[in-house]
Amino acid sequence: MNRLHALFFSALRRVTLLCVIPLTVSVALSEPLKVAYSDWPGWVVFDIAIKKDWFKQEGLDVQFLWYDYAPSMDAFSTGKVDAVGMTNGDALVTGSGGKPSVAIIITDFSSGNDMIVAKPGIESVKDLKGKKIGVEVGLVDHLLLLNALESNGMKETDVTLVNTPTNETPQVLGAGAVDVICAWQPNSGQAMKTVQGSKPIYTSAQAPGLIYDLIYVSRENLEKRRGDWAKFVKVWYRIIDYMQDPANLDEALKILAARDNVKPEEYEPFLKGTHLLTLQEALQRWKKADGLSSIYGSTKVVDDFNVKYGVYKQHVDFQGYLDPSLTEEYSRSVGAKAASK
Amino acid sequence: MNPKEPWFKIREGLNVRRVTFLTACSFLLPLALWCLVSYVPFIWHPDVRLEVSADRADVSTVYIAGDHVSKEFFGTFQEAIRNGNKTILQDRANGNETGGLMARRDNQKKLRQLAGLAIANGWLRSNQREDDSAIFEIWKGIATGALIPKAPPLNAENLPIVRQNWQMLSSVSQSFDVRKLPEQPLLNLIPQGQPSNPSYLPAPHEVLLTGWHNFTNGDPLGQLSLFDRLLISIRIVWGGFLLSCLVGVPIGVLAGIYSVFSKLLEPFTDFFRYMPAPAFSTLLVAAFGADDAPKISLVFIGTFFQMVLVISKTTRQLDHSLLEAAQTLGARPRQLFSHVVIPGILPDLYNDLRILLGWSWTWLVIAELIGVKTGLTEFIETQGRWRNFDAVFPVIILIGVIGFFTDQFLAWFRGVLFPYTRTSRTKSKIQKKPGPPPRMRQATASTEAPVTELTPT
Numbered sequence A: 001m002n003r004l005h006a007l008f009f010s011a012l013r014r015v016t017l018l019c020v021i022p023l024t025v026s027v028a029l030s031e032p033l034k035v036a037y038s039d040w041p042g043w044v045v046f047d048i049a050i051k052k053d054w055f056k057q058e059g060l061d062v063q064f065l066w067y068d069y070a071p072s073m074d075a076f077s078t079g080k081v082d083a084v085g086m087t088n089g090d091a092l093v094t095g096s097g098g099k100p101s102v103a104i105i106i107t108d109f110s111s112g113n114d115m116i117v118a119k120p121g122i123e124s125v126k127d128l129k130g131k132k133i134g135v136e137v138g139l140v141d142h143l144l145l146l147n148a149l150e151s152n153g154m155k156e157t158d159v160t161l162v163n164t165p166t167n168e169t170p171q172v173l174g175a176g177a178v179d180v181i182c183a184w185q186p187n188s189g190q191a192m193k194t195v196q197g198s199k200p201i202y203t204s205a206q207a208p209g210l211i212y213d214l215i216y217v218s219r220e221n222l223e224k225r226r227g228d229w230a231k232f233v234k235v236w237y238r239i240i241d242y243m244q245d246p247a248n249l250d251e252a253l254k255i256l257a258a259r260d261n262v263k264p265e266e267y268e269p270f271l272k273g274t275h276l277l278t279l280q281e282a283l284q285r286w287k288k289a290d291g292l293s294s295i296y297g298s299t300k301v302v303d304d305f306n307v308k309y310g311v312y313k314q315h316v317d318f319q320g321y322l323d324p325s326l327t328e329e330y331s332r333s334v335g336a337k338a339a340s341k
Numbered sequence B: 001m002n003p004k005e006p007w008f009k010i011r012e013g014l015n016v017r018r019v020t021f022l023t024a025c026s027f028l029l030p031l032a033l034w035c036l037v038s039y040v041p042f043i044w045h046p047d048v049r050l051e052v053s054a055d056r057a058d059v060s061t062v063y064i065a066g067d068h069v070s071k072e073f074f075g076t077f078q079e080a081i082r083n084g085n086k087t088i089l090q091d092r093a094n095g096n097e098t099g100g101l102m103a104r105r106d107n108q109k110k111l112r113q114l115a116g117l118a119i120a121n122g123w124l125r126s127n128q129r130e131d132d133s134a135i136f137e138i139w140k141g142i143a144t145g146a147l148i149p150k151a152p153p154l155n156a157e158n159l160p161i162v163r164q165n166w167q168m169l170s171s172v173s174q175s176f177d178v179r180k181l182p183e184q185p186l187l188n189l190i191p192q193g194q195p196s197n198p199s200y201l202p203a204p205h206e207v208l209l210t211g212w213h214n215f216t217n218g219d220p221l222g223q224l225s226l227f228d229r230l231l232i233s234i235r236i237v238w239g240g241f242l243l244s245c246l247v248g249v250p251i252g253v254l255a256g257i258y259s260v261f262s263k264l265l266e267p268f269t270d271f272f273r274y275m276p277a278p279a280f281s282t283l284l285v286a287a288f289g290a291d292d293a294p295k296i297s298l299v300f301i302g303t304f305f306q307m308v309l310v311i312s313k314t315t316r317q318l319d320h321s322l323l324e325a326a327q328t329l330g331a332r333p334r335q336l337f338s339h340v341v342i343p344g345i346l347p348d349l350y351n352d353l354r355i356l357l358g359w360s361w362t363w364l365v366i367a368e369l370i371g372v373k374t375g376l377t378e379f380i381e382t383q384g385r386w387r388n389f390d391a392v393f394p395v396i397i398l399i400g401v402i403g404f405f406t407d408q409f410l411a412w413f414r415g416v417l418f419p420y421t422r423t424s425r426t427k428s429k430i431q432k433k434p435g436p437p438p439r440m441r442q443a444t445a446s447t448e449a450p451v452t453e454l455t456p457t
Helices: A002-028 A046-051 A069-077 A088-096 A140-151 A166-174 A187-194 A219-224 A226-244 A246-260 A264-273 A279-286 A295-308 A325-340 B016-039 B071-094 B101-120 B132-144 B158-172 B204-216 B226-257 B259-273 B277-288 B292-316 B320-328 B333-369 B375-385 B389-417 B424-432 B438-442
Strands: A033-037 A062-066 A083-087 A101-110 A114-118 A132-135 A160-163 A180-184 A199-203 A212-218 A274-276 B047-052 B068-070 B192-196
Touching: A033 A069, A033 A226, A046 A226, A046 A246, A069 A083, A069 A088, A069 A166, A083 A088, A083 A101, A088 A101, A088 A140, A088 A212, A088 A295, A101 A219, A101 A226, A101 A279, A101 A325, A114 A140, A114 A187, A132 A140, A132 A166, A140 A180, A140 A295, A166 A180, A166 A187, A166 B375, A180 A187, A187 A199, A187 A264, A212 A219, A212 A226, A212 A295, A219 A226, A226 A246, A226 A325, A246 A264, A264 A274, A264 B101, A279 A325, B016 B204, B047 B071, B047 B101, B068 B071, B101 B132, B132 B158, B204 B226, B204 B389, B226 B259, B226 B292, B226 B333, B226 B375, B226 B389, B259 B292, B277 B292, B277 B333, B292 B333, B320 B333, B333 B375, B333 B389, B375 B389
Parallel strands: A033 A062, A033 A083, A132 A160, A132 A180
Antiparallel strands: A083 A212, A101 A212, A101 A274, A114 A180, A114 A199, B047 B068, B047 B192
């Protein structure tokens, strides 16, 4: 009987041990923050912090995963990553698809890098009537296209859409399968190099504030690891400070161009088309207001747009997608430091 | 070895020298064709390869030295830059300058327009594209006549521009200093270049040089070196292949021996085989994550079902008389399996696996595209997207070379492993020698001799 007892308890001990070990291990080795990013110039700048080890210096373990844009959002909605760079419109689309998120950083707004590029012979948006347009349906540049059509008194039915992954638009335009493409840099630039003489007939510079780019975090993860995301925000503004200094331009271009496989001189114009927001500018954009100069106003416009064009059926509670608190906290901490100096 | 032996004889072999010669030709002819199209200037050459490029005002598409543009666009491109220069000169004459920091940066970029040409002439190293001080000295050299660009030369239109710009530069400073660049815009160099083929057909020497550079210098992007990528790709192909062997060979052999397994497994395998493996890609990513696992499983799916069918067929083709002979001699089922079937089918099984390994390689590119792109495919994809085909060709050729030599090695190794079977080398001899085929002498062990040919003995 005694032996049986001993056997039972030793077995019990082993079982509990087996249960406890993985538990303790998972606590001890905290997972890195996983961030998916893609070729939009406003997010490629993360490579600067990666190359310079700024996240490690902040004591933060971040794993960046490079994707094409649409797959990056897939990775986010299937829970493979904790955060992703998206436009404010696409975040709503992803959210209505079952994975709501919350933005902690406005990285930039598009000021020309999103383009509608047309073959030679098509001079304006009005000429698009009856043309074949290569665009990734339901994503940001579809929105740009609809906006362009609407502001010229046209409808989506006036054109034929050809659903094309954005990074394949240069090949598709080059092959002559479509007359026009909608894409962002570096893809739009590549398209214009592939089809010589093609040019942008409408860009996001004509609708500044329609497309904001942000870092969206999964809501559970933000709740669980708020402290880590605060450090993440801190590193982001270190990148912004670095980018503001013209002395760093050549070094920055080298890093950014390498990520996109272009030459630094080719990359330089992209910086104009993506307006990176300084901390002060970002705080302005975070203020609740109507119109495109506020992220709230812009997101409302996009939400209306998406419902109107049937991208999704029901209005989204977009306020829940926006959380300026981490940026504001960072701003206060910087202000406090500046005051104490 | 009669030199007058005719070349064309129906269903007859050739002697060794002729075979070697033809094999060499089979590689040299395509190469010669490629050289012909690349190096004879009046054949094709619809593009211009830029040696000097410039930025157009208010256009975000930047062409750099080395880019290809079509001949007709080259004209409009030059014209645009000439017009830009005219505007700059007019503004200068009218005194309405757009100065400031931006103009300085633009001027810095304009100075670098000579970098490509300077590198081609051997005055700069290829990592000095942004070495403004060195570039500044080259402007000075060309303007003062101390340096004369020869290969390639600077065209007649550009020489005065260099002098004009130098006048303006030297009036501010004799050596480079970012803060001492003129704040008025300098003139742009007019684009110049040589006729060339489109970027998707680079010349052989460009492919060779770029390939050599990329393999020896590591990846220009500071990511993985090409050798690391090659290892990743090989891991995926072999991972999928070996996994498939591990499961597929036993199943295939069992299905070949026992009708029970054959009828139980083969119909479904046959059905599954028709579903294209790439159709499962998103499913595999959802199930196995985005790293290596879905890629290996795609190679597995692409190989496994073929493997089962091919191997069961091979097993079934084992000469039945061998089984009968063994049974007559009193072999038990287990002995039949281990002493007759396995040794009997091994040489053919080996050949099947050789072919299936090649089959696995064909899945590589598709497999590496799913989830996170990796390996050689990521390199091909990104470089191809940016039309750096001179970097893509070496990698494609490398995959071919690896496949070819692996196969040649395995074919040779088959002779080592199974000396009792005919090798491809003896095949040609068989065709030449009259009389009874030599395989008759090896008939007991041979597995390749079909039943019908054995009956005469």
